[in-house]
Amino acid sequence: MLNSMKNNMNNTIKHLAWGSALFLSLTGIGFAADVAGKPVKVDTVQNQVLASTTDLNATLYSRSHIPITAGVSGKLERIAEPGEYVDKGGLLVSLDLVPLQLRQAEQQAQIKREQINLAYLKKELSRLEQLSLTKATSQFQLDQTRSKYELASADLDIAQLKLKQVDDQLSRAVLKAPFAGVVTERIVRAGADVNRGDVLLKLLDTQNLEARLYIPIKYLAYVNKGDELRMSASDKSVFGVVFAKIPRADPRSQTFEVRLSIPQSLNNFWAAGQLVRVTVPTQAAKKGLTVHRDALILRKDGTYVVKIDAQNKVTRLLVKVGQGDKERVTINGELEHGDKVAIRGAERLSDGETVVVQ
Template identity: 20%
Template structure:
């Protein structure tokens, strides 16, 4: 008896009209940071000021470090002679004129000074404050001659992304099931008649229990940080489903 395969496709379409959900927002920088020295010292140089545009890794300020440089120079001299001692005793060991324990003492002295130099490099690096990402300096809270402490961290600069912005959008929690990633957001900044458009790229996982609001994030560009406004999320409930395959 011949088997017949029957495919049953059940197409269900719910063509509900798109909803417009009212929402408010505040503008934030996509990246922002408070920068500080992780070391104690005196501010020696300032390379940037408020509104300076900087690249990742660019030097922003430095601490006086003459003592660290002098210590490192002395360590390099010690390393030079520790290396000579080690090579000389390695030759004696190969000629079986000294035992391994004697050679190990000189090897340890050589490796110890190398490790000390690496530690000194780390300490020196902490006297240089660099930009962690491309951005613009929005605040400067230090002056040449100021004393900073690694134990009492003081913010030196505020930095934020130059162009990239995030809108933190808030809407009533009752619409939680209506919104999706990718839904368009039409909005206006307070005091500006121009309409902008973005789309939802992140939905916060929980509602604010104080105001019963759901927060979302929308990418924007070049708006001033701190501005606020309002807009509408455009949602669609269109759905389609495939159902099932049966076999006889």
């Protein structure tokens, strides 16, 4: 029994020793952390041009989404299917060419006939002109032959023009894509008879997109042609250039239209008809000192930022906040370009504290 009591006392002493060691270890870690300083994340004060902004929805459109119409009347032999991609100059529609080819052959034969007739009359006119020098032919016969020759020459010109018309119709019986794109809609099917001007299909240019944005008229002065505005959608963000500004307000919505170009690198991610977010300036841009929005500490008595000096010492400064965008705001206070301010871990810091910059 005595041995059992000794063993229990030894175990108790060991547990107390381990507990004391663990407590001292944790206390030492906390003490070391206090000595080193609280961790903070910092950002740099920057002198830059900044304007207040707002986000608006814009809709993507293709630069070209056009109906393809029949150039001549005839029977459809081939027409592109919806969803089919066609390169520029690729075949979209072809009509039955046989009727036009027969007219072409007929007109070529007519031209040959007119040429033969004209050659005969030319020789006859030349012969009569020689005879008229010796008074061996009448003036009436000479004038009549000259008239027939001139009429035959005009008939040849008409026949050649008709051949050109047939050639033009043949060229328009085969419709090629004016630009690379995708067929979005097919109106008629192969085998149908169509008339000139009938809409056959619709072709969408997928390579050249634009964003159409309607902005409140009160911001008219802050958006101009050539400006770059940030656009975002589908986890993609890019700057688009304003290539058209239409300063005419819609009477109902009191908005004006702006169009922005879309980089072709986004063609695989964005599509016509999609909504995108566009960041639009709502004030004139001004140059001034700016800080990240996360640097602002809002209190009842004002707005503060925490400046971190070269020795990692803390100084809390009262600032006046001006205009800004999503990430940064302009400020007035005892700060200079290049100063470091805390953007994480600043809320509980006091003047004179030492911090660890992460």
